[in-house]
Amino acid sequence: MSRRFANIDRRQFLKSAAAAFALARYGRAGGPHLFEEIPPDASGIHWVHDNAASVDHYLPETMGPGCAFLDYDNDGWMDIYLVNSGPSDFYKPSKPIRNALYKNNRDGTFTDVTEAAGVAGGSFGMGVAVGDYDNDGFPDMFVTAYGRPILYRNNGNGTFTDVSEKAGLGAAVFENHWTTSAVWFDFDNDGRLDLFVCSFVDYGAKSHFSCGDNKLGKHFYCIPRVFKGTASLLFHNNGDGTFSQVSRGTDIEKATGKGLGVVAVDVNNDGRMDLFVANDTVQNFLFMNRGPDAAGKTRWEEIALAAEVGFSTDGRARSGMGVDAADFDGDGWQDLFVANVDQEMFSLYKNMKNETFTDVAFKNQVAQATRLLSGWGLRFFDYDNDGLLDLFLANGHPDDMIDNYSQQVKYKEPLLLFHNDNGQLRNVSAEAGPVFGKSFPARGLAIGDYDNDGLVDVLVGNNGGAPVLLHNNAGADHHWLGVKLEGVKCNRDAVGARLTWPAGGVTRSRVRNGGGSYLSAHDPREVLGVGTAKAVEWLEVRWPQPSGRTERFTSLPIDRYVGIIEGKGVSQSPVK
Amino acid sequence: MRISLRGAFGLAGIAWLAGMVWGQQPPAAEDLLRHAIELHQSGNVTAAIPEYRAYLKQVPGNVMARSNLGAALARAGLYEEAIAEYRKALESQPGNAPVRLNLGLAYYKAMKISQAADEVARVVKEQPSNRQAIFLLADCDLRLGENQKVIELLSPLERQSPDDKALIYMLGTALIRDNQPERGQVLVDRILRDGDSAEARLLMGATKMSVHDFAGALADFQKAVDLNPSLPDLYSYYGMALAATGDTPNAAVAFRKELASNPNDYTSNVQLGVLLKQEENYAEARKCFERAMEVRPGDASARYQLAAMDLLDGHTDEARIALEKLTREIPQFVEAHVSLATVYYRLKRKEDGDRERAIVLRLNAESQAAEPGAKVK
Numbered sequence: 009m010s011r012r013f014a015n016i017d018r019r020q021f022l023k024s025a026a027a028a029f030a031l032a033r034y035g036r037a038g039g040p041h042l043f044e045e046i047p048p049d050a051s052g053i054h055w056v057h058d059n060a061a062s063v064d065h066y067l068p069e070t071m072g073p074g075c076a077f078l079d080y081d082n083d084g085w086m087d088i089y090l091v092n093s094g095p096s097d098f099y100k101p102s103k104p105i106r107n108a109l110y111k112n113n114r115d116g117t118f119t120d121v122t123e124a125a126g127v128a129g130g131s132f133g134m135g136v137a138v139g140d141y142d143n144d145g146f147p148d149m150f151v152t153a154y155g156r157p158i159l160y161r162n163n164g165n166g167t168f169t170d171v172s173e174k175a176g177l178g179a180a181v182f183e184n185h186w187t188t189s190a191v192w193f194d195f196d197n198d199g200r201l202d203l204f205v206c207s208f209v210d211y212g213a214k215s216h217f218s219c220g221d222n223k224l225g226k227h228f229y230c231i232p233r234v235f236k237g238t239a240s241l242l243f244h245n246n247g248d249g250t251f252s253q254v255s256r257g258t259d260i261e262k263a264t265g266k267g268l269g270v271v272a273v274d275v276n277n278d279g280r281m282d283l284f285v286a287n288d289t290v291q292n293f294l295f296m297n298r299g300p301d302a303a304g305k306t307r308w309e310e311i312a313l314a315a316e317v318g319f320s321t322d323g324r325a326r327s328g329m330g331v332d333a334a335d336f337d338g339d340g341w342q343d344l345f346v347a348n349v350d351q352e353m354f355s356l357y358k359n360m361k362n363e364t365f366t367d368v369a370f371k372n373q374v375a376q377a378t379r380l381l382s383g384w385g386l387r388f389f390d391y392d393n394d395g396l397l398d399l400f401l402a403n404g405h406p407d408d409m410i411d412n413y414s415q416q417v418k419y420k421e422p423l424l425l426f427h428n429d430n431g432q433l434r435n436v437s438a439e440a441g442p443v444f445g446k447s448f449p450a451r452g453l454a455i456g457d458y459d460n461d462g463l464v465d466v467l468v469g470n471n472g473g474a475p476v477l478l479h480n481n482a483g484a485d486h487h488w489l490g491v492k493l494e495g496v497k498c499n500r501d502a503v504g505a506r507l508t509w510p511a512g513g514v515t516r517s518r519v520r521n522g523g524g525s526y527l528s529a530h531d532p533r534e535v536l537g538v539g540t541a542k543a544v545e546w547l548e549v550r551w552p553q554p555s556g557r558t559e560r561f562t563s564l565p566i567d568r569y570v571g572i573i574e575g576k577g578v579s580q581s582p583v584k
Numbered sequence: 585m586r587i588s589l590r591g592a593f594g595l596a597g598i599a600w601l602a603g604m605v606w607g608q609q610p611p612a613a614e615d616l617l618r619h620a621i622e623l624h625q626s627g628n629v630t631a632a633i634p635e636y637r638a639y640l641k642q643v644p645g646n647v648m649a650r651s652n653l654g655a656a657l658a659r660a661g662l663y664e665e666a667i668a669e670y671r672k673a674l675e676s677q678p679g680n681a682p683v684r685l686n687l688g689l690a691y692y693k694a695m696k697i698s699q700a701a702d703e704v705a706r707v708v709k710e711q712p713s714n715r716q717a718i719f720l721l722a723d724c725d726l727r728l729g730e731n732q733k734v735i736e737l738l739s740p741l742e743r744q745s746p747d748d749k750a751l752i753y754m755l756g757t758a759l760i761r762d763n764q765p766e767r768g769q770v771l772v773d774r775i776l777r778d779g780d781s782a783e784a785r786l787l788m789g790a791t792k793m794s795v796h797d798f799a800g801a802l803a804d805f806q807k808a809v810d811l812n813p814s815l816p817d818l819y820s821y822y823g824m825a826l827a828a829t830g831d832t833p834n835a836a837v838a839f840r841k842e843l844a845s846n847p848n849d850y851t852s853n854v855q856l857g858v859l860l861k862q863e864e865n866y867a868e869a870r871k872c873f874e875r876a877m878e879v880r881p882g883d884a885s886a887r888y889q890l891a892a893m894d895l896l897d898g899h900t901d902e903a904r905i906a907l908e909k910l911t912r913e914i915p916q917f918v919e920a921h922v923s924l925a926t927v928y929y930r931l932k933r934k935e936d937g938d939r940e941r942a943i944v945l946r947l948n949a950e951s952q953a954a955e956p957g958a959k960v961k
Contacts, residue, residue, distance in 0.1 A: 109767055183800070210958070217956060217957035230957060235957040235960065236952060236953075236958035236959035237952065239649065291948075313937075313941050314925070314941075319922050321892060323888075323892070323920065323922035323926075324919055350830060351830065364929075370864045375862065376863075382831045413798065413799050413829075414829045415829050416829055416830030
């Protein structure tokens, strides 16, 4: 397996990719589109999501799928994982259904290695969270499900092992929990990734409530309001390959919700990772990590209402689905985003630096653009490498018959792209390429630079359809530095690290949050855009606890990826 | 019903004026009054008003002249002054039903629907066959959301006048709003016997709205707009259907059209206010909620929206006072508790905020427990 990184492979890739995409990308006047849809025949990704659609309309049918960019074989190239449905108490597939792991061939194509890797799943899958929980340098996967979730430990040789039971994350732990999004993060700063798992509604153990017939005389997907909520789950990484549930007795257990999205983020800059959870039809939760009590147990305080991120300004709970966190306005504090269902508009919560937030969605064109949309996967990222965090939204209505009731709201919905104009988001979807004129039943969304060109690409999971891979053509005249952080004392994935870099007279900062989006996991590397500046003057990394150390690096290369190991410096070869 | 009541105010005043008693007046005063009436009848109310005032200065006890002054003031749009004159007239003759009806009309025009309903209800009590008063009271009650009262008021008349379209229309509206779409549908069918009409389409659409068939309702309202765009309430319903089907820009246009012809429409004011608030047009939104509040002074929705506006505008203490009152009066009002908790947290009254938060959690849990899917295992 090649361990060469960046320049040579990148050139090779660009050569072949240019040939493959030449017609599609440059076949019109005015240059390439910001994002180009890569068809399955070009990518080799022929997997299709089976949503198990039935006349009975069981709710899990409309909730998936999630997807991920991960470098499972640690070769420096992003691979792709796609989650499928599967056998369940209401669905007996007539043919085998499986998740899919696609290995990156480094030429713009992928090869299905699912069987060899042993990650086909087996239950009615929902999403995936990726993290190196055992600090061995290889990313592991937690696959959520309606049914039994699976913890896949990466064996480091291209294969995975289902270690769910052995790790204490077996079926019994998740009984009566329909798990959705999950996030790996180190809540107690012990240098190991812990796991938070969103639990959706209590869908019934054997029989499932039906909402009857709609006016078309057909069963329809119940609005989750009719189901009882459940408590999400927090597991502590014991450091020996096992996990212990530690949410009992905390606000996490007391807060009965219908969790769909989660992001781990330090909202008050106290060095501890907090959790923001989007709930469907009930209030969102903001779990503040208050650190250990006298007995050493982490205290969690749920403050969403006080923080003004739980309800709309009309005091109503919305249908929160996807979430993300980022300092989009560059003030040094992490802001929050929640995608809701149509008519509710999405929320962009500006951090007021005192554990409260203000919804600025309207001022940023987000509210207007999302009034008729239902949002799931989403991500703040700098698509054009100008140094500012932009926003990508994947949308789709959960009701597959909505077109029959509404003139305006549709089942398939368009993707949305917002550009960050100096801290102000602007809807640029109309000028971002033909794919933004199409509609999808989108759910999961992951970002990742699959061709290592420094322009972060996008993967969208579609309900009952093929995923959409979008190649990023934006910002070709902008420079960048790609960074893969490797914690030594802190968690290996360096979740919680803060990167600061000046370039061209502007100093920017970014925090590596955990999770975000919906059912999905992103490329763990950070691409730091510097616009037209020719160099990064220096890069400062403040590693998360327990070290909490700050390191500054100079003489860094430009337009390529580097690895940075905590306390050991920069590596320009792939990080093992 | 509003259709038949529009203009009734002036007609009632003038008709009654024509039959007023003359005599026992000083000649100069008599000339003043005669001149005032001539001006009034010719439609020149601006000139009639000072003549009436001059006359009443000399003969302050003439109830009829004072009532005429009220009518002229109302015709000139000076409703508060008209109300004051009517009230003075009624001090002398509290049993004067025509004056009280005019007072009710003035309140109605002044957007004081609740007071209007109180006055007109007294007229109806004294004159149970006064159809004009009954229709005005029914209209007021519809605006106040007192649908059951409308049904009780109009059902006996419906039996007497089964083909009175205006009556059927108003009763049908009340039935549909009172979640009795089947009875409402019967009335719709009766209207439809005479062919397609805007009224029938409006009722059909309203019936469909009541069972959440928004797309179907929208089609009916569109047809009604084609047939008679000036039908009262039509644009209000049309706006709601547009909003429910996702077309909020056109919904706002529809609400504005309704309010252009009927600034007192409660629903349009609230709905437009909500849309404007979402668009952060707080100043105009506040005006809409304030007008809705004038139409229905005790209305919890309008009061809550105004409190929410105060919260958005940073008038935290005003919001607190309003929300504390609202939650005391309606303890189950979850949204008000949410906003009150927010107020307390903003005021750094954590203990109070936590108490409200606990109420929110309890109310939501109770509501959740009542959901059908929560009971099935």
